[in-house]
Amino acid sequence: MTDSVQTTTGKKNKSMTQRRLIPTYIFLVIFSLFSVFPLYWMITAATNKSLEVAQGKIWFGTNLAENFTKLIRDEALGTSMWNSFFYATVQMLLCLLICSLAGYGFELYHDKAKDKLFAFLLLGMMIPQVATMIPLFRMMSGGKLLNTVWAFILPQLSTPFMIMMFRQNSRNFPPDIMEAARLDGLSEIRIFFSMYMPVMKSTYAAAAVITFMNAWNAYLWPKVVMTKNQAQTMPMLIANLAGGYTIDYGELMLGVLFCSIPTMIIFFILQKQFAEGITGSVK
Amino acid sequence: MKKKGMSVLAKQHAAGWAFLMPATLLIFVMSFYPMVQAFLMSLKTGSSARLKWANPVSFNYTRMFSDKLFMRSVGNTFLYLVIQVPIMLILAILLAQLLNNKDLKFKGLFRTCVFLPCATSLVSYALIFKSLFATQGLINSVLSNMHIISKNINWLGNPGTARFVIIFALIWRWTGYNMVFYLAGLQNIEYSVYEAAHIDGANGWKTFWYITVPLLKPVIVMTFIMSINGTLQLFDESVNLTKGGPANTTITMSHYIYNNSFGQGVANFGYACAMSFFVFILVAILAAINLKVGDTRD
Numbered sequence: 001m002t003d004s005v006q007t008t009t010g011k012k013n014k015s016m017t018q019r020r021l022i023p024t025y026i027f028l029v030i031f032s033l034f035s036v037f038p039l040y041w042m043i044t045a046a047t048n049k050s051l052e053v054a055q056g057k058i059w060f061g062t063n064l065a066e067n068f069t070k071l072i073r074d075e076a077l078g079t080s081m082w083n084s085f086f087y088a089t090v091q092m093l094l095c096l097l098i099c100s101l102a103g104y105g106f107e108l109y110h111d112k113a114k115d116k117l118f119a120f121l122l123l124g125m126m127i128p129q130v131a132t133m134i135p136l137f138r139m140m141s142g143g144k145l146l147n148t149v150w151a152f153i154l155p156q157l158s159t160p161f162m163i164m165m166f167r168q169n170s171r172n173f174p175p176d177i178m179e180a181a182r183l184d185g186l187s188e189i190r191i192f193f194s195m196y197m198p199v200m201k202s203t204y205a206a207a208a209v210i211t212f213m214n215a216w217n218a219y220l221w222p223k224v225v226m227t228k229n230q231a232q233t234m235p236m237l238i239a240n241l242a243g244g245y246t247i248d249y250g251e252l253m254l255g256v257l258f259c260s261i262p263t264m265i266i267f268f269i270l271q272k273q274f275a276e277g278i279t280g281s282v283k
Numbered sequence: 284m285k286k287k288g289m290s291v292l293a294k295q296h297a298a299g300w301a302f303l304m305p306a307t308l309l310i311f312v313m314s315f316y317p318m319v320q321a322f323l324m325s326l327k328t329g330s331s332a333r334l335k336w337a338n339p340v341s342f343n344y345t346r347m348f349s350d351k352l353f354m355r356s357v358g359n360t361f362l363y364l365v366i367q368v369p370i371m372l373i374l375a376i377l378l379a380q381l382l383n384n385k386d387l388k389f390k391g392l393f394r395t396c397v398f399l400p401c402a403t404s405l406v407s408y409a410l411i412f413k414s415l416f417a418t419q420g421l422i423n424s425v426l427s428n429m430h431i432i433s434k435n436i437n438w439l440g441n442p443g444t445a446r447f448v449i450i451f452a453l454i455w456r457w458t459g460y461n462m463v464f465y466l467a468g469l470q471n472i473e474y475s476v477y478e479a480a481h482i483d484g485a486n487g488w489k490t491f492w493y494i495t496v497p498l499l500k501p502v503i504v505m506t507f508i509m510s511i512n513g514t515l516q517l518f519d520e521s522v523n524l525t526k527g528g529p530a531n532t533t534i535t536m537s538h539y540i541y542n543n544s545f546g547q548g549v550a551n552f553g554y555a556c557a558m559s560f561f562v563f564i565l566v567a568i569l570a571a572i573n574l575k576v577g578d579t580r581d
Contacts, residue, residue: 014386017386018386018388021384021386021387024381024384024387027381028378028381028382028393031374031378031396031397032392032393032396032397033396034455035396035397035399035400035455035458035459036396036399038400038408038411038412038415038455039399039400039403039411041411041415041421042407042411045414053414053420053421054417054419054420054424055419055424056420056421056423056424056425056428058421098305098306098309099306101302101303101305101306102302102303102305102306102307104302105298105299105300105301105302105303106303108299109295109296109298109299109300109302110299111299114299114300114303117303117307121306121307121310124310124314124315125570126563126566126567126569126570127314127315127318127563127566128515128516128537128559128562128563128566129516129537130516130518130536130537130540130541130559130562131317131318131321131556131559131560131562131563132313132314132317132318132321133540133541133544133559134321134324134544134552134555134556134559135316135317135318135320135321135324135556136313136317137545138331139317154309154313155313155314157309157313158305158306158307158309158310158313159310160310163306188294188295188298188302189298192302216404217404217405217406219404219405219406219518219519219522220518220519220537220541223541223545224545234404235404235405235406235407235519238406238407238410239406239410239522239523241410242410242413242523247414247417249414249417252410252414253411253414256407256410256411259404259406259407260402260403260404260407263402263403263404264402264403266402267399267401267402271395271398274401275398275463275467278401278460278463278464279463279464279467
């Protein structure tokens with residue numbers, strides 16, 4: 001068999017495979033459109049008048065500036081954007097530090113007692129948010145923490161899921177490095193900061209994306225403890241916009257767009273880390 | 284010399300405990316302790332400032348089981364569970380299987396599109412679907428332009444259609460999320476397994492049913508448990524898409540508990556705690572099943 005014969009049969013096979021895949025392509029295109037359309041529509045609606053949105057216009061309009069003016073007149077957009085950003089960043093940084101330290105401790109210093117404690121902490125995974133909501137609210141209000149960043153972040157700073165994720169991934173951290181560093185005279189905490197952290201970069205990235213997104217999107221708990229206007233977050237702001245008797249759809253969708261911009265950016269830049277973060281501790 | 288070596292070991296030992304202490308303490312103070320408190324409160328009645336032991340102590344629980352509204356919220360939640368979870372998981376596994384084809388082009392693009400809804404917050408997508416399905420909304424105007432309907436449907440104003448919209452929206456938001464798990468699972472299956480099946484004359488459907496599904500079983504069980512857990516705690520959608528209406532026909536358990544504890548003019552903490560303990564029991568049963576299934580897997 002010569003080379004050219006091989007290539008033609010190869011091509012033929014290829015075009016046949018592609019032809020067999022046509023139903024697959026059709027299904028995938030339809031499902032992709034179904035997935036993307038509501039978001040595309042949200043963006044176009046943000047540029048249209050409420051009436052145009054209601055009439056079913058699905059192309060970009062010229063009402064963006066007016067929707068924006070109305071939005072900042074009705075709601076504290078800047079404050080809420082900043083609040084969401086601030087709470088989510090603080091929560092992400094502290095949660096990463098606390099949970100990675102714990103995952104590191106549980107995996108690399110493990111003994112029987114610690115393994116038992118870890119198994120016990122995992123029970124925390126089955127506690128639903130509504131169940132602890134009322135006692136936590138009383139705790140926060142008793143400590144005069146309502147409407148502060150602490151009320152927002154404290155219940156989420158340490159989660160069994162994050163500890164487990166760091167613990168599982170710590171298995172890739174070679175204990176030899178620790179021994180070598182100890183011989184060099186590094187203290188235990190220094191080993192964590194200067195050896196462990198850099199090696200575990202990709203786990204930190206995935207965990208960061210997941211904690212930031214969760215904090216940014218949180219709704220039930222902030223609704224309970226961040227009752228003041230100046231403390232409100234973006235999801236609460238857009239929920240307010242839709243709460244009135246008449247809804248301005250252009251203005252509402254612009255609000256939704258603002259609420260979605262940070263998470264969309266993270267999604268497009270860090271999609272791989274996002275997927276890894278979701279599947280996180282599943283190995 | 285010897286003494287020094289031991290003190291180094293003791294130091295390491297102490298360091299290990301010090302590292303895991305902050306996280307451990309936080310979980311005890313922010314999860315376990317409140318859980319115990321919630322149980323104690325579920326045995327009390329009265330306003331939030333003056334809680335006293337209920338008489339009999341099971342009062343809130345008896346009330347719960349005779350509360351038609353709460354039972355309705357349980358029913359609603361289970362309705363979502365029974366209809367939405369299977370449809371979503373079947374779609375997700377199908378999409379993952381289709382995307383795991385090495386001859387497929389634009390794989391990355393399709394994957395990104397299907398995964399994209401996960402980038403929106405729960406409140407955001409609830410409001411997007413609320414607007415799409417408004418009486419004066421896009422869906423109605425498209426349907427009437429196509430002469431499928433003669434007058435606008437009040438999607439969110441009728442129990443049947445309102446439930447349909449919630450289920451539809453849930454499927455939109457979570458299918459891609461679950462697909463990611465299946466894709467990760469499928470990538471662990473050697474391609475040669477499929478080639479062998481192909482040589483043995485197995486068609487696509489057979490390969491899917493006899494190879495993919497059994498090999499993915501652990502992942503399927505896990506996504507199933509996660510979805511049930513998520514559905515039992517639905518809140519954002521019920522509050523923002525339908526406000527639980529019309530006439531509480533779409534209200535979820537968490538939403539009803541919220542209304543009883545932080546709703547306008549009520550602070551029925553004892554009763555709300557009893558209901559939330561009921562949710563906890565459901566989730567715990569689920570976790571126990573999860574552990575059991577997980578055990579047989581290894």
